[in-house]
Amino acid sequence: xxxxxxxxxxxxxxxxxxxxxxxxxxxxxxxxxxxxxxxxxxxxxxxxxxxxxxxxxxxxxxxxxxxxxxxxxxxxxxxxxxxxxxxxxxxxxxxxxxxxxxxxxxxxxxxxxxxxxxxxxxxxxxxxxxxxxxxxxxxxxxxxxxxxxxxxxxxxxxxxxxxxxxxxxxxxxxxxxxxxxxxxxxxxxxxxxxxxxxxxxxxxxxxxxxxxxxxxxxxxxxxxxxxxxxxxxxxxxxxxxxxxxxxxxxxxxxxxxxxxxxxxxxxxxxxxxxxxxxxxx
Amino acid sequence: xxxxxxxxxxxxxxxxxxxxxxxxxxxxxxxxxxxxxxxxxxxxxxxxxxxxxxxxxxxxxxxxxxxxxxxxxxxxxxxxxxxxxxxxxxxxxxxxxxxxxxxxxxxxxxxxxxxxxxxxxxxxxxxxxxxxxxxxxxxxxxxxxxxxxxxxxxxxxxxxxxxxxxxxxxxxxxxxxxxxxxxxxxxxxxxxxxxxxxxxxxxxxxxxxxxxxxxxxxxxxxxxxxxxxxxxxxxxxxxxxxxxxxxxxxxxxxxxxxxxxxxxxxxxxxxxxxxxxxxxxxxxxxxxxxxxxxxxxxxxxxxxxxxxxxxxxxxxxxxxxxxxxxxxxxxxxxxxxxxxxxxxxxxxxxxxxxxxxxxxxxxxxxxxxxxxxxxxxxxxxxxxxxxxxxxxxxxxxxxxxxxxxxxxxxxxxxxxxxxxxxxxxxxxxxxxxxxxxxxxxxxxxxxxxxxxxxxxxxxxxxxxxxxxxxxxxxxxxxxxxxxxxxxxxxxxxxxxxxxxxxxxxxxxxxxxxxxxxxxxxxxxxxxxxxxxxxxxxxxxxxxxxxxxxxxxxxxxxxxxxxxxxxxxxxxxxxxxxxxxxxxxxxxxxxxxxxxxxxxxxxxxxxxxxxxxxxxxxxxxxxxxx
Numbered sequence: 001x002x003x004x005x006x007x008x009x010x011x012x013x014x015x016x017x018x019x020x021x022x023x024x025x026x027x028x029x030x031x032x033x034x035x036x037x038x039x040x041x042x043x044x045x046x047x048x049x050x051x052x053x054x055x056x057x058x059x060x061x062x063x064x065x066x067x068x069x070x071x072x073x074x075x076x077x078x079x080x081x082x083x084x085x086x087x088x089x090x091x092x093x094x095x096x097x098x099x100x101x102x103x104x105x106x107x108x109x110x111x112x113x114x115x116x117x118x119x120x121x122x123x124x125x126x127x128x129x130x131x132x133x134x135x136x137x138x139x140x141x142x143x144x145x146x147x148x149x150x151x152x153x154x155x156x157x158x159x160x161x162x163x164x165x166x167x168x169x170x171x172x173x174x175x176x177x178x179x180x181x182x183x184x185x186x187x188x189x190x191x192x193x194x195x196x197x198x199x200x201x202x203x204x205x206x207x208x209x210x211x212x213x214x215x216x217x218x219x220x221x222x223x224x225x226x227x228x229x230x231x232x233x234x235x236x237x238x239x240x241x242x243x244x245x246x247x248x249x250x251x252x253x254x255x256x257x258x259x260x261x262x263x264x265x266x267x268x269x270x271x272x273x274x275x276x277x278x279x280x281x
Numbered sequence: 282x283x284x285x286x287x288x289x290x291x292x293x294x295x296x297x298x299x300x301x302x303x304x305x306x307x308x309x310x311x312x313x314x315x316x317x318x319x320x321x322x323x324x325x326x327x328x329x330x331x332x333x334x335x336x337x338x339x340x341x342x343x344x345x346x347x348x349x350x351x352x353x354x355x356x357x358x359x360x361x362x363x364x365x366x367x368x369x370x371x372x373x374x375x376x377x378x379x380x381x382x383x384x385x386x387x388x389x390x391x392x393x394x395x396x397x398x399x400x401x402x403x404x405x406x407x408x409x410x411x412x413x414x415x416x417x418x419x420x421x422x423x424x425x426x427x428x429x430x431x432x433x434x435x436x437x438x439x440x441x442x443x444x445x446x447x448x449x450x451x452x453x454x455x456x457x458x459x460x461x462x463x464x465x466x467x468x469x470x471x472x473x474x475x476x477x478x479x480x481x482x483x484x485x486x487x488x489x490x491x492x493x494x495x496x497x498x499x500x501x502x503x504x505x506x507x508x509x510x511x512x513x514x515x516x517x518x519x520x521x522x523x524x525x526x527x528x529x530x531x532x533x534x535x536x537x538x539x540x541x542x543x544x545x546x547x548x549x550x551x552x553x554x555x556x557x558x559x560x561x562x563x564x565x566x567x568x569x570x571x572x573x574x575x576x577x578x579x580x581x582x583x584x585x586x587x588x589x590x591x592x593x594x595x596x597x598x599x600x601x602x603x604x605x606x607x608x609x610x611x612x613x614x615x616x617x618x619x620x621x622x623x624x625x626x627x628x629x630x631x632x633x634x635x636x637x638x639x640x641x642x643x644x645x646x647x648x649x650x651x652x653x654x655x656x657x658x659x660x661x662x663x664x665x666x667x668x669x670x671x672x673x674x675x676x677x678x679x680x681x682x683x684x685x686x687x688x689x690x691x692x693x694x695x696x697x698x699x700x701x702x703x704x705x706x707x708x709x710x711x712x713x714x715x716x717x718x719x720x721x722x723x724x725x726x727x728x729x730x731x732x733x734x735x736x737x738x739x740x741x742x743x744x745x746x747x748x749x750x751x752x753x754x755x756x757x758x759x760x761x762x763x764x765x766x767x768x769x770x771x772x773x774x775x776x777x778x779x780x781x782x783x784x785x786x787x788x789x790x791x792x793x794x795x796x797x798x799x800x801x802x803x804x805x806x807x808x809x810x811x812x813x814x815x816x817x818x819x820x821x822x823x824x825x826x827x828x829x830x831x832x833x834x835x836x837x838x839x840x841x842x843x844x845x846x847x848x849x850x851x852x853x854x855x856x857x858x859x860x861x862x863x864x865x866x867x868x869x870x871x872x873x874x875x876x877x878x879x880x881x882x883x884x885x886x887x888x889x890x891x892x893x894x895x896x897x898x899x900x901x902x903x904x905x906x
Contacts, residue, residue: 054800078802090797092790094587094905103790106783107802117804120811127782128775138783183802 003066005029005220006051006082006187011060011070012244013046020046022244023060030186033213033221035231035252038241039265044224045087047241048189051222052084053077064187079107079115081186085193089172093165097156097175100164101149104179105141148182151208170201177208188212190223194230202227209234228256240264286416288538289531294422295491296530297429301484302507303514303522304436305477311453311517312473316709318380319360320481321504322387325497327353327482328402328489329395335403342403350482357478358471365474366467367896374655375895377709378852381657382895384500385845386888391497393881399496402489425487432483433523436476440519449473453517501841502546505720506533508713509553543728550717550724557714558702587653587793601904603860606777613770620759629758631874633830635867636769637823642850642866643776643859644819649848650857650905651780652812653792654703657844658715661699661722662817664839665692666824668726671739671834680752681745681829685768688825689818696817697810704806707795719844726836738835745829755829765826772819777859779815780906788812789857789906842884849891855901865902 006028013021021043028034036044049055051062053074062070064080078084083104092100110118118126126134149156152174159167164175173193180188193209194202210233212219225231231238231252238255240247242264248255255261302324309317327349334345364379409420440446451459452469460466488503489495510529514521532552537545604612616636620629645659669688673679679687699718703711726733733739744756745764755764779785787808790798799805828834850869854861869890873883894901 052800054796073799075799075802075804078800084800086797086800090794090800092793092797094793095786095789099786099789102783102786103798103803104801106787109783117807120807120814123784124779124811127784128778179801 003063005065006222007063008047008051009061009063011047011050011057011062013043013050013055014058019244021050021057024241024244024246025060026239026246026249028187028220028222030218030220032236033209033223033234034237034239035235036222036224036239036241037226037228037231037256037261038247041243042241042264043244044241045191048084048191048222048224051077052082052189054084075107078183078185079111082189083180083183083185083187084189085173085176085180085191087191087195089169089176091164091167091172091175091179094163096161096163097149097167098145098160100175101145101179101182102142104148104182105145108144108183109137109141144184145182148178151181151211152178169196170198173197173205181212185219187220187222190221190225192224192226194225194227202230206230206233232256283415283417284538285535286414287418288534290413290416290418291422292531292534293527294418294425294429294530295488295534296510296527297426297433298484298487298491298526299503299506299510299529300523300526301429301432301480301487302503303511303526304433304519305480305484306508306511307514307517307519307522308449308473308480309477310511312449312456313361313365313470315365315376315380316508316713317360317474317477318377318504319364319384319387320477320507321500321502322384323353323357323360323478323481323500324485324488324503324507325391325495325500326356326387327485328495328499329391329485329497330482331486332400332402332489332495333395336400346483346486349486350479353482353485354475354479357474357476357481360478361471361474364892366470371895372899373708375899377655377712379892379895381845382849382888382891384504385842385891386885388497388500389881389884389888395495395497397497399494402493402495404490404493421490425491428483428487432480433519436480437519445472502720505553505713505716506546506549509549509556509717512553512710512713513556543724547721547724547728550721553717554702554714554721557706557710557717601855601858601861601906603858603903603906604777606774606781608860609770609773609777609863613766613773616766617763620762624759626758627874629762630830631871633758633762633765634874635871636765637827637830638847638850638870639863639866640769640772640819640826641823641847642854642862643773644816644823645847646851646854646857646859646862647776647780647788647816647819648812649851650855650862651785651788651792652809653707654700654715654809655712655848656715656816657712657841657848658699658717658719658722659816659820659847660839660841660843661719662692662696662820663824663827663843663847664722664726664834664836665695665817666821667828667831667834667838668733668739668824669821670825670828671742672732674742674745674828680748681755681764682748684745685822685825688821688828690821692821692824693814693818696813696820700810700813704809716841716844719841723836723839723841726839733836736836738833739828740833742828742832742834761830765830768822768826772822773859773863776815776819780857780859784808784811792857846884846887849887852891853894853901855903855905857906858901858903859906861901861903 008024008026010023010025011021012019012023024047036047038044046055050057053069053072057070061068064077064082067080069077069080092103110123112118125131149160155171155174156178164172167175177193194205197205235252237249238252239249240255240261247260247264248258302320305320306317309315330349330352331345334340334348335342360383364383365376368375368379410417440449448464449469449472451464452466456466506529510525511522513525513528529549529552533545533549536548540548619632623629641659641663645656649655666688669691670684673684673687703714706714727735744754746752746754755761787803791805791808795805850866851862854865869887873880
């Protein structure tokens with residue numbers, strides 16, 4: 001029986017002389033929410049790049065549900081059920097909101113249950129001739145896309161025929177997350193989902209993640225986040241990174257109030273009060 | 282061994298010339314982040330102006346060279362002023378297409394002024410030959426090498442040690458920050474273009490001395506080789522450009538000595554493609570290339586790899602107007618009635634070419650617009666289809682069903698293979714890769730005499746017979762009209778079905794943001810190859826039909842001019858908008874039929890149209906999709 005979850009073991013990534021990620025190990029089980037925090041340059045985003053296959057680790061190993069993924073391409077990893085968002089939302093600007101979400105479900109359309117892809121000829125015939133079996137697949141995927149958009153209430157669904165570039169900053173973030181959710185991933189990697197959001201929008205996002213945890217109890221969520229008040233509310237565990245290394249891994253309140261963590265963020269320990277949002281994005 | 286050494290010395294001389302052309306690219310790229318496609322045209326003008334100064338005004342070589350360098354430097358400034366400055370803030374692809382249009386206009390004007398023939402360039406130097414051991418080098422080679430090296434050193438000193446040079450480098454590093462510090466970055470851009478013009482002219486004159494002839498079509502191959510040299514060196518580096526130029530010069534001289542002179546250029550372009558395949562950032566490596574064209578916006582507030590995005594991150598939203606697939610069928614049926622009313626062979630013939638180019642423009646729009654890999658090499662695919670029919674039809678007595686099927690399948694295969702080196706590229710570099718593919722195609726048609734019969738071409742292609750219609754023979758113009766119309770409509774309907782299907786949506790997603798598409802789980806390379814296969818199949822069909830209509834296939838139908846023409850059609854119609862591509866392909870193909878007597882002005886008119894469209898409506902007439 002293969003080990004479930006995302007297992008990162010002793011992973012390093014060097015850029016020139018800089019060890020961006022230096023021997024990091026961590027796990028993400030299905031159903032749990034883990035937050036990665038740390039000062040700028042701690043290697044948080046690089047770690048997400050490595051897990052999602054957008055960048056390659058120099059050493060160490062990464063497994064997703066028992067499948068070794070550190071040498072796989074990012075599309076293969078995504079099809080294993082790992083969805084990721086980007087620090088700056090990437091939403092296919094000229095595509096409509098609706099098309100943008102449908103891109104998210106496309107891999108499910110061309111993937112057989114075995115995990116192999118349908119060959120391009122069959123795909124072409126299905127798409128061109130609108131054959132029955134193909135149309136049923138498309139319908140199912142469209143239903144998933146519609147449900148994902150409607151998760152955001154009237155933020156996205158009424159705007160589905162507008163190009164993504166016309167959306168507000170916060171709505172682009174929502175669209176990106178909707179695209180991920182439409183694919184029904186087993187793991188979600190969110191790279192600073194609240195960056196650029198005002199307090200109200202951050203609150204809304206916090207509720208969305210809490211709702212997700214309730215509606216998708218089997219989804220593992222890894223979230224990079226600077227807004228520690230949000231981290232305290234959503235995360236089961238916190239991993240603090242500093243200079244590419246895991247500084248501490250613990251429950252949110254323990255981890256975030258740990259003197260070494262405070263020092264890593266602020267440079268010197270503060271007595272008494274725990275600190276709140278280190279970074280307002 | 283002597284031959285080998287002599288070839289190396291010889292290669293160093295011509296390599297020094299490539300280095301100079303490469304420096305022109307590097308300067309402009311460094312300062313303005315633009316690949317100046319017109320560098321080759323400036324190079325050609327440099328050679329021709331010097332030629333005229335010698336042949337018409339009987340100036341001595343040195344004076345003629347000086348005059349030419351000054352004039353072309355001024356033209357370089359004008360180029361920046363007219364074709365590029367108005368496009369600041371325009372879509373990323375606009376400046377590149379603009380220099381492409383200018384280059385077309387200059388090349389064609391040169392053909393009008395100096396005739397398309399090649400002219401002998403006076404040998405100003407004696408044919409003295411020096412021996413180093415048993416290896417030999419001519420005086421001309423030495424002079425070329427010395428001049429090239431001196432110019433390179435002078436440029437390096439200028440860039441490194443003068444205030445202006447420092448300001449140029451600052452602008453190259455960060456134009457906005459340089460402007461904040463009080464550097465007049467616009468003036469720096471102008472200086473870069475002026476210098477590039479001067480370098481272009483100088484290299485043109487040296488090449489004229491080397492080959493002792495000048496011809497108006499010399500701009501594109503030499504420009505492309507200069508670009509290859511610049512790319513070898515990493516594009517934004519002066520030592521890189523020199524190393525790249527020398528390597529290319531030596532490589533190609535050795536190839537022409539040991540493989541055959543007719544393969545000289547083909548080998549240079551193959552090297553370029555290989556380079557793009559293995560080390561797209563150049564030997565000395567430059568991350569700057571990643572910031573080119575499409576990927577330039579990938580770091581912005583709204584990441585995208587789309588060619589139609591601009592530095593302001595906002596794409597002018599023009600709602601695309603296009604027909605559904607059945608719309609093409611309806612229009613096709615309407616056109617089918619024309620021969621019943623009109624019997625003029627002349628008009629029908631013009632319409633046939635209109636249909637063929639409509640299909641070809643759609644094929645180009647598919648990869649250039651939907652997938653976002655700008656193709657300046659579609660003439661090669663068009664040619665493969667045409668040659669397939671030309672070669673198979675008479676000697677093997679095959680029916681049109683069979684020949685067209687082979688044309689379609691073979692071209693699809695060729696397009697897929699050609700796409701492999703392009704897979705990792707976006708923006709301008711991908712466009713130049715397709716240009717190299719187009720050039721290789723043309724050179725193969727021209728030089729693979731045993732198969733293509735070379736410049737002679739294939740004559741007497743029989744009238745098409747369709748077995749599927751019970752051996753129906755299409756001999757009259759009206760019959761061929763229906764045949765072509767039928768196939769073109771089928772092709773257009775399939776293309777439109779594709780682009781409107783989920784597959785088309787994936788293509789557009791890849792264009793908009795390749796990284797995000799892949800991270801969403803899409804096998805990006807597979808979809809790009811599929812796009813090239815479909816595009817190749819359509820171009821092959823267009824080529825096959827073209828062969829049957831012309832009854833002759835020869836290389837001059839498949840030059841880079843044809844590629845630029847079909848790309849212009851695709852851009853004018855709105856990239857990715859097949860209705861737009863079909864309409865503008867049809868219109869631009871029949872236009873010259875009504876402009877008889879202005880035949881030589883045709884490419885100039887297309888160039889001006891493209892320039893105007895980029896200024897006024899970069900999204901195309903019917904809107905990009």
